[in-house]
Amino acid sequence: MFESIAPAATPHAAYPRWLGDIGGTNARFGWQESATRPISHVQVLPCAEHPSLVDAGLAYLRAQGLSGPACAAFGIANPVTGDQIAMTNHHWKFSIEATRVALGLPRLLLLNDFTALALALPDLPREQLRQIGPGEAAPQAAVGLIGAGTGLGVSGLLPLGHQGKWLPIAGEGGHVTLGAGNAQEYAVIEHLRVRYGHVSAERVLSGPGLVDLYHALCELQDGQGREITTPAEVMERAEALPQSKAAQALEMFCGLLGSVAGDLALTLGARGGIYIGGGIVPRLGERFDRSPFRQRFESKGRFRGYLAAIPTWVIQSPVSPALQGASKALNLTQW
Ligand SMILES: Nc1ncnc2c1ncn2[C@@H]1O[C@H](COP(=O)(O)OP(=O)(O)OP(=O)(O)O)[C@@H](O)[C@H]1O
Numbered sequence: 001m002f003e004s005i006a007p008a009a010t011p012h013a014a015y016p017r018w019l020g021d022i023g024g025t026n027a028r029f030g031w032q033e034s035a036t037r038p039i040s041h042v043q044v045l046p047c048a049e050h051p052s053l054v055d056a057g058l059a060y061l062r063a064q065g066l067s068g069p070a071c072a073a074f075g076i077a078n079p080v081t082g083d084q085i086a087m088t089n090h091h092w093k094f095s096i097e098a099t100r101v102a103l104g105l106p107r108l109l110l111l112n113d114f115t116a117l118a119l120a121l122p123d124l125p126r127e128q129l130r131q132i133g134p135g136e137a138a139p140q141a142a143v144g145l146i147g148a149g150t151g152l153g154v155s156g157l158l159p160l161g162h163q164g165k166w167l168p169i170a171g172e173g174g175h176v177t178l179g180a181g182n183a184q185e186y187a188v189i190e191h192l193r194v195r196y197g198h199v200s201a202e203r204v205l206s207g208p209g210l211v212d213l214y215h216a217l218c219e220l221q222d223g224q225g226r227e228i229t230t231p232a233e234v235m236e237r238a239e240a241l242p243q244s245k246a247a248q249a250l251e252m253f254c255g256l257l258g259s260v261a262g263d264l265a266l267t268l269g270a271r272g273g274i275y276i277g278g279g280i281v282p283r284l285g286e287r288f289d290r291s292p293f294r295q296r297f298e299s300k301g302r303f304r305g306y307l308a309a310i311p312t313w314v315i316q317s318p319v320s321p322a323l324q325g326a327s328k329a330l331n332l333t334q335w
Helices: 052-065 096-103 112-122 185-197 207-220 231-238 245-269 286-290 293-298 301-308 320-329
Strands: 017-022 026-032 040-046 072-078 084-086 093-094 108-112 129-132 143-147 153-162 163-169 274-276 312-315
Touching: 017 052, 017 112, 026 084, 026 320, 040 320, 052 096, 052 207, 072 112, 072 163, 072 293, 072 320, 084 143, 093 096, 096 108, 108 112, 108 320, 112 143, 112 153, 112 163, 112 320, 129 185, 143 245, 185 245, 207 231, 207 245, 231 245, 245 274, 245 293, 245 301, 286 293, 293 301
Parallel strands: 017 072, 072 108, 143 274, 274 312
Antiparallel strands: 017 026, 026 040, 084 093, 129 312, 143 153, 153 163
């Protein structure tokens, strides 16, 4: 529990700061020299090219010629429930304390990557958001965050009183059970259930999930299409062949994302809006705007009107805003 989210005195406010956003595919690092300076030295390192987080971190510091951070905060695509981390969608496994020592850090804070991203939402410039559909944010209302990348990240912010303070959510909403909205989705989910047992939202709403969804549609139709093995290939084929199974997979992906985002909005009472992050949706560009996303977001029976009033935005920031959120987390006590 959070006892307080008031800004802490030093040493938590120490600089320079080393910031990280560690996903299942990419580790993004940045550096913040002082409270008044923007994050600089941003570099993306493919996780697969480094045997451990320590190796990736040291490679970053070497490449950028940086040393001696006063503290560090890394968002990571994982629950952070104690000292031991075993990444859900990558093989890195480590002790936070051993990592702190190996990197020579006076303080290392690890938090969920979408909790970090949620902390950055109130400061996101409007020009880095693209609204999908209608709706207007209610002031001082909860906001939701969902993002498909290697996995499916979910978080949000709950308003604390009326002083513009927010409580970020550290949950694992990507692993909720995925529900079907029509017979075709039901058939795909049933196909995946036979394979995985539990079909979480992430089993479909992620990069690997898009490939599995495409393969499920192939199996349920003509059995052709196994040569496609990456989400980028599914997207390319969908773009080239609008009647293809790849295009159907992408439509279904967007519709299911809308449905899960609508569930999140209902659960949180997120009348402040739903933000869409992660690496997949921004790559869809305007195709996402034309997709069934928004219709499925609103399609919740008697709550259609409630959802129609809630805005949905795609985050289109050039630099991962989770780095800013990680920096903000360092200013909060109890982290
Ligand atoms: N050109 C592309 N088109 C579609 N998908 C792509 C493309 N390039 C990469 N991807 C997919 O995007 C996903 C990575 O997204 P992102 O960069 O958000 O990941 P991440 O931050 O490392 O992951 P996460 O935080 O979800 O664990 C991977 O599944 C990858 O295959």
